[in-house]
Amino acid sequence: MTHPSQSGNGVSDVSAVSTHFSSSLISTTPTASAMLASAKLVARRLATAAKFTNKTGSLDRATLTIKDGPVFSGYSFGANKNVSGEAVFTTSLVGYPESMTDPSYKGQILCFTQPLIGNYGVPSSSKKDVYNLLQYMESPTVQCAGVVVADVALEYSHWTAVESLQQWCQRSGVAAITGVDTRQLVSYLREQGSSLAKITIGEEYDADEDAAFDDPGAVNLVQKVTTKAPFHIACPPEFSKGYHVAVLDCGAKENILRCLVQRGASLTVFPYDYPIHKVASKFDGVFISNGPGDPTHCLETTHNLKQTMDQFKDLPIFGICLGHQLLALASGATTVKLKYGNRAHNIPALDLVTGKCHITSQNHGYAVDAATLPAEWEPYFTNLNDLSNEGMIHKSQPIFSVQFHPEAKGGPQDTGFLFDKFFANIAHYRNTNGLNLHAIDNSLLVDILPQQRVL
Known part of the structure; x- marks a missing residue:
């Protein structure tokens, strides 16, 4: 497809430059090939400058x-x-x-x-x-x-x-x-x-x-992107398994919510600083989403998460990206700012439990300092490019988190099994504790809560 900048005045001269180099450097040395590539790059740049409309x-x-x-x-x-x-x-x-x-x-x-x-x-x-x-x-x-x-x-x-x-x-x-x-x-x-x-x-x-x-x-960027009030996403009846998950919205991507609903759960999504420990008993699991900025700006969230982990020892909890960092802070670990961050769709992460390497999608400028993890936690994944921490897992409670994005969108879906792991923990929680008689009725939430993020 012809670029709009490659038409109009000034481009004929640029094309002549490229043609001249092409005709004189065909079937020559690698150095000449490099010169040809350079000339074509210059030609394209000149074409852009000549007519950008x-x-x-x-x-x-x-x-x-x-x-x-x-x-x-x-x-x-x-x-x-x-x-x-x-x-x-x-x-x-x-x-x-x-x-x-x-x-x-x-x-x-x-x-x-x-x-x-x-x-x-x-x-x-x-x-x-x-x-x-x-x-x-x-x-x-x-x-x-x-x-x-x-x-x-x-x-x-x-x-x-x-x-x-x-x-x-x-x-x-x-x-x-x-x-x-x-x-x-x-x-x-x-x-x-x-x-x-x-x-x-x-x-x-x-x-x-x-x-x-x-x-x-x-500044606290999470405050700018979180939902301003709770909202509810009802799982369609044909997909529902009766699960109900509480989500702390620190800037949740739509595909993260989709990956949760696809596995049979209805979601109630709360603002990032909602006192989740006060309602955690009503849900089958708690999820903490991705989000922007420095995790230390969300001290109220980390306080609420610590209360939740201390009060509900069997409750499944899963965090992604910023959610991983917030869980780490709540556990007593610290975070560090990376020099230029990891933002790509092809970053290798080593699963320290299975020894397998997965290609992951990432977007973060901060990381958890694995050396500061308390004794009851252990690293789950490691970045094979810079050896930074990519996940952690609790030794006795059904809690884990990852720095990368298993939901992708875009990027590889190699680690989508982590959502399945979360729901396996939920199924075990339901089977062990029986149907939670104090759970919030899903149909009631559909009637009283908005059905999409409150901006």
Whole structure:
């Protein structure tokens, strides 16, 4: 598919450059092949610079500025506004709609290392599935503060797409910049660590040099993405096994909720700081979701989780991502901020129980310090790239958690069995304790609670 930037004035000269190198370097040495590849890259960059247009004409100039670091010039294809946040990167090849709507990216400027982003467009942001959950997106809104790409596809082709990435960013009020040397940017972030950054719209010399670099890590981001009131997701009768799970919403992805409902459970989803220990006896299990930012901002949540673990020794509990970190803090362990985080769909994690290696989807900037785990806990998974902790399991209670995302969306589904493990614990809990006569009637909850997240 021809890129819109590869037509119009100035491209014929660029094509000639590429053709000249192609004809003179055919069947030559590896060095010459490298020169040819370099020439083609230059040609593509020049083509982009020569004519970068949308339906209303040329795209506006934009600048990505790293605090105390490099400045990158490019073109704006998103909302016409300046933003700041923490610059992070993902090496995922696909799944940009899912990543951009993942609440874990709240407050961050997300750089995609995949060179071309947007070629399969954006699917419906409102279509629901049989469980009344968003079919394609991970939350109702775009969560990241801004987007950085090397090259954006202004045209798209996919049977589920309803709009382009450009249209979606503009409609959602999200700043986005293209034409950035993302390899240089990522190299800097890997060397210096995740950094504060800002995207400004306009000619470089017009950029607001005095604009502050907002630090999203200084505030409680979970408070911004959690549901504002409890809501209920009823499992369809044809799938239901009669289970009822309490979910602490720290920024839960839709597919995490889907993975729970698919296994036969109705869900009551609570705000992240809800005193879950006061109602835990009414449920068959407790789940703590993913979410953004520093886990130490959620001290009330960790207090409530500690109360729950102390009072209900047999209650199954499962946490993912931030949920893993919060359980660790509740147990007495500590967390650390990673240099540049782990954000990819292909990170190997070693199961320390079975000795098997699984490829996992990850998105986190903090990790649990395994050396601080209390005696009653043991590490469950280890990251084989940086040896950071990827999970923990209680030695005597049915409680475990993982740092990665077994629900994927996007990414591999190698570790989906962890949801099955959670429900095996629930089945054992039900069989051991019998039907909980004090449980909340599911039909009553359907009548009195909202059926979707309260924003």
